[in-house]
Amino acid sequence: MSTQKALYLPELKGKLIIKERDIPEPGPGEVLIEVHAAGLNPADWKISELGILVTEYPIVLGLDSAGIVKKVGPEVTNVAVGDRVLHSGFRNVRSGTFQQYTIAPAEIIAKIPPNLTLDQAASIPLAAAAAAVGLYYRTGTDVISLTAPWEKGGRGKYAGEPILVIGGSSAVGQQVVQFARISGFSPIIATGSLHNETYLKSLGVTHVIDRDASLSALHTAVKKITAKPVKVVFDAVSFADTQNAAYEVLAPGGKLIIVLPSAVDEDKTTPEKQAVMVYSSFWGTERRELGKNLYAELTGWLEAGEIKPNNIEVLPGGLVGILSGLERLKKGISAVKLIAHPQENA
Ligand SMILES: NC(=O)c1ccc[n+]([C@@H]2O[C@H](COP(=O)([O-])OP(=O)(O)OC[C@H]3O[C@@H](n4cnc5c(N)ncnc54)[C@H](OP(=O)(O)O)[C@@H]3O)[C@@H](O)[C@H]2O)c1
Incomplete structure (x- = not known):
């Protein structure tokens, strides 16, 4: 044929x-x-x-x-x-x-x-690529550059540090939650529909915030869960309203990872809080090494049930x-x- x-x-x-x-x-x-x-x-x-x-x-x-x-x-x-x-x-x-x-x-x-x-x-594949690039890509200044779980000392490294994932039950969000769990983040807070709460918890989310609750109350809801500064927020939805709410939760020195172009209101942005957009392709030379490293781990993680x-x-x-x-x-x-x-x- x-x-x-x-x-x-x-x-x-x-x-x-x-x-x-x-x-x-x-x-x-x-x-x-x-x-x-x-x-x-x-x-x-x-x-x-x-x-x-x-x-x-x-x-x-x-x-x-x-x-x-x-x-x-x-x-x-x-x-x-x-x-x-x-x-x-x-x-x-x-x-x-x-x-x-x-x-x-x-x-x-x-x-x-x-x-x-x-x-x-x-x-x-694409969802895992988006999660991995967003969290672990290290080249340039426009990145969050966490230590990946496959790097020395990377697994569990962020124990005790909170992360917020907007849209935890999206394809991308599900992978972010699971990578965050392997990286040790805790608590892992995610927004989503409450009918997905049990599912989200099975992936590693510790606290689910109802996506239908007012986004203006998101910061307060997060503060009730953790008193620590939230320095990593991954907005897997990235509409203007979710980005602005996510940016408000973000602590100074933190980074907001977005999957669509930035829509944070200009009058709210400060140099201490950066929004970083994901480009989730491993086909070019820039992110190829990250892709190779991820794919070298992925089979084992899937087999062990660490990534579902x-x-x-x-x-x-x-x-x-x-x-x-x-x-x-x-x-x-x-x-x-x-x-x-x-x-x-x-
Ligand atoms: N930049 C990149 O390289 C890149 C790569 C991949 C994807 N993307 C973009 O990322 C976005 C997500 O893609 P995907 O494939 O993950 O989408 P998806 O699985 O189709 O997203 C559907 C999910 O989004 C959740 N959701 C929708 N609006 C929400 C809100 N306001 N708050 C909380 N959760 C909400 C829903 O959660 P509930 O069911 O719990 O309500 C639903 O499960 C898309 O815009 C896509 O184009 C970008």
């Missing part, structure tokens, strides 16, 4: 279409992955509808994948044909994950342990099901990752 089906975005704000395309060959350091489960992300509908993040078209959307290695290029030593792997894709035709076969650099893919299904595994996947819901209809899935994502989902099965279109 030399061709496959792929979900194309042919042009800026164009209509998504399914097309045949050649199955690509992996180059040096690359692998060809048969995508069995592709996770949907808010970025997919935002790229398609708002025209953000992409300058050259066509592209194949899709940033999360779990599948089977079908071919390895020269110089690949860490994975072999037949391995079950997860990774985060890239926004181009060759490496989007809403297709049956995709290409990825071998050094930023991780083997999936036997205790996880491919569907569960596909819920993890999101809840998953499989969409019917293979690649076609992604269209209605993106609509649902736009309207808002709760503590679940929507998963498509591209092989159903074979």
Whole structure:
């Protein structure tokens, strides 16, 4: 078989279409992955509808994948044909994950342990990347630069230090909570819907604050939980109202990690409290080392249950099901990752 089906975005704000395309060959350091489960992300509908993040078209959307290695290029030593792997894709035709076969650099893919299904595994990569970049990326001044758990003395290092996660039950928030637990943070305070309280606590959250309570009361609610200064706040929602409330909670010398551009009111900002935006891709050279380090740990963490996947819901209809899935994502989902099965279109 030399061709496959792929979900194309042919042009800026164009209509998504399914097309045949050649199955690509992996180059040096690359692998060809048969995508069995592709996770949907808010970025997919935002790229398609708002025209953000992409300058050259066509592209194949899709940033999360779990599948089977079908071919390895020269110089690949860490994975072999037949391995079950997860990774985060890239926004181009060759490496989007809403297709049956995709290409990825071998050094930023991780083997999936036997205790996880491919569907569960596909819920993890982009969210874990966002959490890891936000917390542990160290290059430049615009970073929070915590010691990562894989670095010397990093595991448990932040014992006794509080962290606040806005949107703990989002895909990104779930990973932030779990990394924070491995890093030792305590208490781990998260906002979310109260129907997700038990789930959030199973991931490591110690205190859940109702997301429906007034954000103007957030600071008071946090102060009731901890008297310590909160120097790390991760806003996995990053709307203007959550960013402003998060910024208010942040103590001087602390950093607010955001996943969308800064919307903190200018008249409230002070040099002592910095907002840092996450760019969660390991594909460029800047964050590649972080990606390699994360992926070197991830398989073991998943196998030990230290990092748990999101809840998953499989969409019917293979690649076609992604269209209605993106609509649902736009309207808002709760503590679940929507998963498509591209092989159903074979
Ligand atoms: N910068 C980057 O590199 C990067 C990377 C990945 C994602 N992102 C962005 O990060 C955001 C989150 O992505 P995701 O995939 O994690 O989203 P998601 O899983 O689709 O988010 C849904 C969750 O958000 C929670 N939520 C929504 N509004 C909330 C609020 N006001 N307060 C508290 N929780 C709220 C809901 O929690 P409840 O169900 O508990 O109500 C729900 O579970 C998106 O905007 C995405 O585009 C950015």
